[in-house]
Amino acid sequence: MSLRGGDPEEIGGYPLEERLGSGGMGTVFLARTSSGRPVAIKLIHQHFAGDDEFRIRFRQEVAAARRVSGAFTAAVVDAAPEADQPWMATTYIEGPTLAQRIGDRGPLDGAELRRLAIGLAEALRDIHRVGVVHRDLKPSNVVLSPEGPRVIDFGISRAADQETLTMTGRVIGTPPFMSPEQLRAPRGVGPRSDVFSLGTLLVYAATGSGPFDSDSPYMTAYQVVHEEPSLDAVPPALRAVVEPCLDKEPEGRPSADELLVLLRDLPADLGGPVPASGGPAAGRTRDMITQHHQATPSPAAPAVPETSPEPSEAAPAPDPAVAVPAVPATPAPSGTGSTPAPVGGRLRRRWRPVLAAAVAVTAIAGGVAALNVSGGGPDGGGDTAPTAPGGTLPSGFEPWRTTVLGGREDIPDELRCVTHDDDALFCGGGGVIATRLNAEDGSPVWTAKSPGVPAQGMHLVGATDDTVVGYRIADQDDPQGPPNEVVALDADSGKELWATPSGAQSTAVTGRTRDAVVAGSAVVTVDASNSRFEARDAHSGEVAWTAPFPDGTQCAPVPEGPRLLAMCATDAEVDDLGPGRSTLRTIALDSGEFGGAIGIEGPAEPVGEADGSLVLLSPHYEGTARVGYDRVVRVDPASGEVASSRFDKVYAGTPGMADGTLYVSGQTGLVTAFDPVSGRKKWVRQTGVEGASGPAAGEGAVYFSSATGRVAALSPADGTSLWATDPQADGLTGQEGASPRVVVAGRAVFVAAADNTLFAFDARNPPKSG
Known part of the structure; x- marks a missing residue:
């Protein structure tokens, strides 16, 4: 470049x-x-x-x-x-990273896998002999040079006899490849932490997925600390060596020297991944939870430098065979253009504690040059899009960036935003119930803070012409009040209008955190006892109606176009944390009366609306682990008709709808577009945006963004890359299930990133890199 x-x-x-x-x-x-x-x-x-x-x-x-x-x-x-x-x-080293190699050609096997394992153990031995602990051994920090593997990027390493530098209270590393002690007590990390990371790296190299992969980086971290690794697909000879490397306690692992002896005794041909019974190989898909890129340099592309940038920097070269031309999409209207994507796994491990904001990725970790992936501008630059988006800008608009301080400045989070009348931007989440900013320059109008610890997935509820609705999370030092409240604020002044306690069962029912919705001029909530819906006038707070849940069920509100639906699961299904049969019912907005039950077999998560039907995705499980989605389900609430179409394979990532198209954005930046009626794949494009949430539709573009604030703009017609920005904040890459971070109003693009960072720019002139 x-x-x-x-x-x-x-x-x-x-x-x-x-x-x-x-x-x-x-x-x-x-x-x-x-x-x-x-x-x-x-x-x-x-x-x-x-x-x-x-x-x-x-x-x-x-x-x-x-x-x-x-x-x-x-x-x-x-x-x-x-x-x-x-x-x-x-x-400067010639050669791809291990992440690039596996992303392009799949897992290693045989002699190639053995050479990699021995080479990495030799590297680790040399690192430890001079008294250094690497602490960030992962696929994007391994370069496969002609002379053998090289370990790069010592951005978070330290001498074994030094105190750990803990940046602003965060644990630094990459969850799928971190050791238990890195997550529990980073100051106690020693050389055998690198041995644990090497063990996870070899599992990834042999199978295409890590031993603790999950649909959430926080759940991955939990599994690293508390659960046994998944090693069924690892070739038996290698598994016998890797297993002791993954001991939860450092003293149970071999040293790098001992590991090297074990690896040299392995047979010359280790074989390939062991297929899982009754399903695909344990490698599953290439979109696993690995917070690194999967890129392959072309003959014209630069080689990989030993010093490397941000982990979300690489934009993998696409397989030309996967791009399927599609009928050009109708330009999307201004506004958000999307439905919040599911958050978390449905009925899965709801009781497990989340390893709060302790899991963060260092922004100086390894990466490689961004590659031109799809015939547009380079994915990683701010080059002008080949097809400029239409629309106008708010009066007096200039690019801006700001940070919104919440009630817990020690635990920053992410916000989500909506626009109103082209001149107001309302955002909320984390330690902020809601804030109003001027859309043209980002200047604050008012902010209402939330005192408690931010909860994953709880963001702004929505807005009407005169009211903004968000969540207030109680201070843990104030046990007398309700833990969560839905709060309505005056849109002009930020004055609190009313508040009501909120339930907390929606994730168990729908797979997402959404216990309140704005429906027309009303706000519909789940009461604190999780027993009924309550509808209030958005501004006055006057209760219009209440609707008890059907006997023996837990329900969550689901908006579908102009209608409101109730999605319900039985108490037994919620308590058993297992997939089962869901039901959908219409709710009359004027009375709260339930319509007849529409049954859906198996687990399903709502993602949006298309042609008057609710679109849901069915999660696919391997054992108890959710590994992606295998079919799309459509429900016509008017007729009660249910139809489904199975995908050609299991797709992992974050789903969402925009302008009648279904998208799944993988953790390593792969975006797949589907027809929500037939389930047919329209196109596939690789981006450099790891853990992207989306989509958000604008005129002539669909946008995806990660917690780092990196944004990719693709053509909705065929996925052509229009442009991509560089990261704007330190954030956790490789996430799944996050709701869309981008809001579009005409040509103005508003983006939320980690640490309550907000920024805005003209879609015709996206931020330049550097």
Whole structure:
């Protein structure tokens, strides 16, 4: 990728040739020494230069990389951690990352798998012999060079005798490849933590999925700490070596030297993944919960630098065979254009504690250059889209960025937003019941804070012409009040109008956190005892009607076009946490009267509406683990007709609807579009947006975004990449189930990211990278 306006011509005396990629913390360039030797230079973004805590971490990275430079790791050529804008130069390695290799060609087997295992153990031995703990061993930090695997990126490593630097109270790492002690007590992490990570890495290399993969990064973290690994698909000879590496206690694992001896004794041909009985191979799909990219460099693409940017930076090259031309979609109207996607697994492990915001991904972790994936602008730059979106901008609009402070500034979260009358932006979630911003410049009008600890998936309920509705989570130090309340605020002043306690069973019934909805001028909630619906006038709070749930059931409200539906499951199904039969009923908005029950066999999660029918997806389980979706279900509430279509395979990721098309965005950035009637795949496109939520429809584009604030714009007709932005915040990549983070009003694109970050830009002029 060529240099861009604003890029330096040289760094530290090294002339720059091209930009390799950019992440939330820095940009990586290809440069040359005076003798012509290629080097990769990581230049830290200017706004981090004054952050003393960050400088300490960068100095540690440089020191660690210098200590371990050897045959299996990166060699530091030069560095200036004390410069006004810090930088580090390393040698430049030819070859794909392990993530790219598996994403393109599937799991390794035989002699190739054995060579990888031995090479990584040798690298780990060298790292540990100089007293360094890597702490972020994962597929995107392993480069498959012609000389063998190289371990790169020591951005969160430390000397074994040093205290851990804990950035702003967060545990830094990548959940599927972290050790239990990294999640429980990061200050106690030692060399055998890397051995655990190597064990997970070898399982991934052999099967295409990790031993603790789940539909949520938080559940993955829980399983790393508390559950046994899934090793059924690992070749038996390798499994015998990997299993002790995954012992929950460090002392139960071999050292790197001991592991190397075990691996050298393995047979030359390890075989491939062991198929699971009654289903696909345990590798499942390529869209597993791995917070890294899956890219393959083309002959014209740059090789992978040893110094690498943000983990969400790579945009994998697509398989040309997977793009299926589709009938051009009708341009979407202004507004959000989407229905919130499911959050969490239906009736699954609802009781398990979430490892709160402790699981965060370091923004200096490894990555590679973004590749041009689909004939549009480079996926990873801010190049002008080949087809400019239509619409107008709010009067006086200029690109902006802001952070909204909530009631718990020590535990920031994510917001979700809606627009109103093109000049107001209402957002809520985390420690914020709701806030109003001026759409043209992001300036605040008012903010109502929530005092409690943010709950995953609880965001803004919605807005009417004069009222904004959000959730208030109680302070844990105030046990007298209700834990959750639905709160209505005056849209102009932010004054609280009314509040009512809220139930908390919707996730168990529908697979998403949504116990209240705005329906016309009313707000429909579930009462605190989870026994009935209550409808109130949005502004006055006057109760219009109540509707008790059918006997023996738990219900959640589901909007469907102009109608409101109740989705219900029996008490036994909710208590047993198992998939079963759901029912749907219409609710009369004027009286709360229930219509007749419409039965749906098996688990199903509502995702949106198409042609007057509610669209649901059926989760697919392997044992007790939900691994994706295998069919689409359509329910016509007027006639009671139910129809379903099975997908050609199981698709993992975050589902959503936009402009009559069903999308599933995978954790590694793969977006698949479906016809919701036939279940037919329209097109598939690889993006560089890991853990993308979406879709959000604009005129001529459909948008996907991750917690890092990275946004990809695709053509709804065939998935052509129009443009993509760089990350804008430190966030957790690889998530599933998050509701859409993007709101579109004409050409204005509003994006919510981690740490209550909000930013906006013109869709015709998206942010430039760097």
